[in-house]
């Protein structure tokens with residue numbers, strides 16, 4: 001491959017495409033199950049209940065402090081399986097590449113995808129590439145489907161959440177949303193905040209067998225508040241967050257103050273929100289805090305009887321309703 | 335929460351008032367701080383905080399938003415505006431483009447910005463396009479527009495100015511209540527901190543001197559706000575009246591002389607229309623004739639359509655005008671929480687984060703008051 | 706509407722100041738500060754990208770604080 005940028009010809013089914021697949025994608029993603037010539041592959045039988053999920057990924061810029069689109073895509077799918085109580089096993093990857101994308105960039109992103117997959121014990125078993133005309137795609141879109149095996153001993157059912165339960169978070173929220181915004185120098189703002197993009201698998205594994213654990217979800221776009229809304233809607237009770245306890249990094253607070261955003265709606269890419277019964281909360285926190293990624297874990301709220309809504313309790317003892325996101329405070333970031 | 339806020343709160347709770355005391359603020363930023371810190375719930379029941387005409391988005395004339403939409407759609411200008419303006423609906427038949435956000439979805443080039451300097455940068459980056467900066471806001475937000483003009487702007491940048499002065503609206507409010515037997519609707523006034531920073535706190539003396547109403551300039555932290563409430567309550571208790579400045583660190587006497595000079599050089603103070611309220615004498619800004627070549631109102635066709643139904647009016651059923659003037663509570667509007675919600679805003683007060691209806695909604699009031 | 710927040714000046718180039726608040730940087734126009742030009746290290750109140758005033762120390766939160774102080778001193 002001598003070109004420096006993706007050409008439309010890289011998608012035409014001919015030599016360039018074959019070279020792209022074998023010399024770039026398969027070079028990074030290769031494993032015994034991946035056969036770039038086959039139409040479909042046979043997977044070995046799974047040693048447990050299979051779980052499946054799929055997601056599409058786009059982010060600007062493609063590379064940002066703390067991650068890039070490649071690792072972000074793996075983490076996104078790993079995290080969806082992890083919070084459902086599964087270990088990820090097999091992924092498929094479909095890449096929509098925009099004409100003109102630098103091959104060196106693509107190479108870095110796919111290398112990063114491959115490294116993140118390996119770290120999480122995932123084999124990429126099937127893939128596809130398409131090239132779209134310049135201007136028709138944001139550089140690169142990745143579509144990933146993931147298969148995992150259910151492992152959690154805890155029941156993990158959102159409907160089982162009841163008043164008196166406790167809401168926990170594994171670390172500061174809003175980092176990803178603000179990190180990519182600062183990386184874009186949007187609104188003339190800049191900074192060095194790193195995205196929290198990471199696999200939450202270690203965090204999920206550490207607690208998924210605890211009997212008092214009722215539910216886990218990884219907040220992504222829409223942030224903490226959106227997960228709380230999902231909880232409130234599903235269980236029919238009020239989720240009350242204590243403003244002073246929700247961990248926020250200074251940079252996140254700063255941008256929110258400047259632009260009038262609510263940090264609770266900003267995207268995360270490496271956190272877990274968990275609901276436990278009151279007795280299990282401290283144990284979950286202990287397990288999380290023992291991991292580097294969970295050092296900032298804390299209790300942030302509780303489930304109360306009442307309407308299905310989300311309340312933010314302020315430091316002065318006031319209460320404010322956190323509504324579902326209506327406007328788009330940030331242009332789409334993932 | 336800081337200990338000082340708690341301390342102020344305790345001092346406020348120590349007052350005993352037999353009747354409800356209403357403190358009005360005229361600044362969207364204050365309203366935001368109050369809602370975000372949940373102050374209303376923390377204050378004693380006899381103290382009521384009412385939002386006055388402090389939401390620039392709410393009072394921006396409907397015709398101006400309509401004009402901005404047409405400039406983006408018809409004249410194919412790049413339309414830049416502060417994010418809040420993008421969702422305010424105008425009165426058009428069903429199916430027509432109602433907001434700048436919808437215009438953007440329909441293919442117009444609408445871009446949210448966070449600074450006038452971005453407007454200039456966008457104009458410089460697109461020399462072959464016309465760029466219109468739709469600048470709505472009060473004194474604090476209008477001053478940077480004057481600075482932008484003073485510094486010089488590219489030929490292809492024009493300003494659609496909807497700048498307003500806050501004090502004339504309060505003066506009108508006080509005047510209108512005095513001419514009617516009804517009470518002013520509020521007992522004390524929190525004056526806007528950043529307007530005072532630019533224009534000078536002295537602008538608000540008239541509230542005390544001419545109307546004998548306690549007034550205090552406040553900043554945007556809960557501490558400064560609570561200090562202001564305390565000052566106002568103590569003024570009410572003791573009968574003393576003065577304009578207190580609870581934002582001394584920023585709202586310096588005399589305001590910002592550079593800003594005042596630049597505003598004087600670039601802008602005329604003119605009679606202006608406030609959405610739903612009507613015209614208030616000498617309450618708006620217009621570009622001086624020297625800047626006519628950058629005045630979007632002169633440079634582009636006027637899209638005002640005399641045949642358009644309810645042009646310039648409030649949407650049917652919307653009581654924003656009375657809400658903005660603090661005459662009724664948001665949930666006394668007949669369509670509050672019914673037809674009008676943040677998801678489907680009818681009036682501007684439900685759109686902006688600084689709008690009273692939106693704020694009440696956020697504080698948890700979900701149903702219309704029984705009439 | 707964007708809010709005004711205090712930011713600290715780290716460097717100045719003409720009328721543009723590089724300012725920081727809690728790990729977030731922004732180029733801020735000092736064009737409206739010509740009568741009282743701030744210096745590196747100063748805090749300025751920033752609204753829509755423009756410094757609108759220097760932030761100074763305030764000795765009292767409300768005039769009542771001074772009033773009470775004087776009252777106390779005369780009593781003592």
Ligand code: SF4
Pocket residue numbers: 651652653654655657664667668669670671674675679680681682683684685691
């Ligand atoms: S509830 Fe809606 S329609 Fe009624 S006054 Fe408020 S914004 Fe206007």
